[in-house]
Amino acid sequence: MEYSIRTEHLTKSFGAFTAVDHIDVAVEKGEVFGFLGANGAGKTTAIRMLCGLLAPTSGRGTVAGFDIIAETAKIRTRIGYMSQKFSLYPDLSVAENLRLYGGLYGLGGGELKDRIKEMAGFLGLGDLLPRITGSLPWGWQQRLSLACANLHRPEILFLDEPTGSVDPVSRRNFWDLIHRLSAQGTTIFITSHYMDEVEYCHRLSIMIEGRIAAIGSPRDLKREHGCATIHDLFLRLMERKSDGSPA
């Protein structure tokens, strides 16, 4: 089996505090993988290690077949990253942001123009190209972030809470786009707090206090734990955690 992302005992400590605690995750090519967890569970920290923004304390990992410690340069050209923070330039226009991100990945000239046109059409951003980014509604800004992260056609997209504070209609549209990208072969690694939308993932993991508490397809997980929804499963796991640890 070919894995897009694979970690073994991946760990990150900040001083005495362990934010990511020996996680083992394997994501197949073309999969939509939901990476769930409560606030502070360690999702962003894990993603930052996978993207080469943060050095792991211990453990190993590969992304697109390359080592996340030794081969970050090779990984960078193959991934797209949408950080949890808003990460576009609000004073630039939509087109300028797209051209900028394309330029960072070495795209230029007619190729860049075609990609922007294609991506704008794909995401329905066409009419907005001349608009100043900061003036757009949040849902559209998130779409633009996705477009920027995807312009260089990465093998793997890391999306850190892309639908945070996005209205339900825009969220539904956003997930449609994600599935269309996945259908084209892109691996999607996505975090979210919305338990209804993660039912759309092919597989998912639930992270609690730095550890992976459950991993599998939504259907398997629900059956295994006897829960009707992922929402219930999540709450069940959280409760068990607080029962188990008296602190």
Add this chain to the structure above:
Amino acid sequence: MMSGSRLATIARKEVRHIFRDWQTLVVVLVMPVMMMFLYGYALNADAKEIPVMIEMPSPAPETRQVADKIDASSLFSVRGTVPTASDPRELFRLHGIKALFRFPSGFARDVRRPGGARVQVLVDGSDPNLGTIIRNAAEPMLLGATLEVLGVEQPKVLDLRTLILYNPEQRSALFFVPGLMAVILLMISALLTSVAIAREKELGTMGQLLVSPLRPLEIIVGKIIPYLFLAAVDGFLILAVGRVAFGVRIAGNPWFLGACSLAYIFTALSIGLLISTLAKRQQHAMFMALGATMMPTVLLSGFIFPVASMPLPLRILSHIIPATYFLEIVRGIILKGVGLKELWTPLIVLMGEGLLLMGIAIRKFKVKL
């Protein structure tokens, strides 16, 4: 290895930010000119017609004549004469005078006696510069005036001739133009780069740049280039305004001055970069940049206070900051017209500091966010 196209992508984006934020741009271009006129007027107030009063209890002809000589001098302007000043402070307060000349009632008699007459000069010391000027001028002037009134020929024992080299008219513009170059170029460069980078950290776009194939060095160089230009424009503006409005001509080679200014701007940009590795927010960056550049440059570079008269610790500090060396270079080129042969030492120190700071900044920058 750096990629030209990625570098251009970053530089182009930075230029867009600069032009989109036109208010900052206006400040960056207008502030130096404003500062020049402020300094120009503040420093050009050469001491002239200082308001004074005279206390004269018995108006004998000799006393009157000496008092007239005081008024006739271009330095002082007599605002009035009082017979007695029971409360001198009141006179200072009411008439806004800077000095009070107090002649005794027996002045005309005393001057002919062996012990001489006693004249008291009360000086407003709240402005130390002005106080010093009055103190230094009062004695020779009164002495000369009195001898003249008495018809006594001054014995000629000394013929002192001072010849001032460089800036012979002692024009203050020649003094503040180099100083402002040192202050403004440093402040603008350090401030703009540190804020621009802190802004990307605050926005979260820095992380986005770092996950792209862009190398840290490309980010740094691409971001710095536009500010190098902007600072160079400021330097040019200062020199142009200095020439047009204050008549300051560059005695030496203007191209050499330009090259040295670029070296200085490079050092200043390194300081900005270093600050940006410490500051997480734009505001931190701003305060740190102002604190690290403005104050030391104004106070310690020799711009206002001569380095030679500083206490040792400050003198050491002054020999650390780059502005001291740049000031030496600019004064050398503008006033003395000297070149590389005379100025290579400060130039090497300046460039060495720039490279060292840039090296540290790049190392620190590479550490992942």
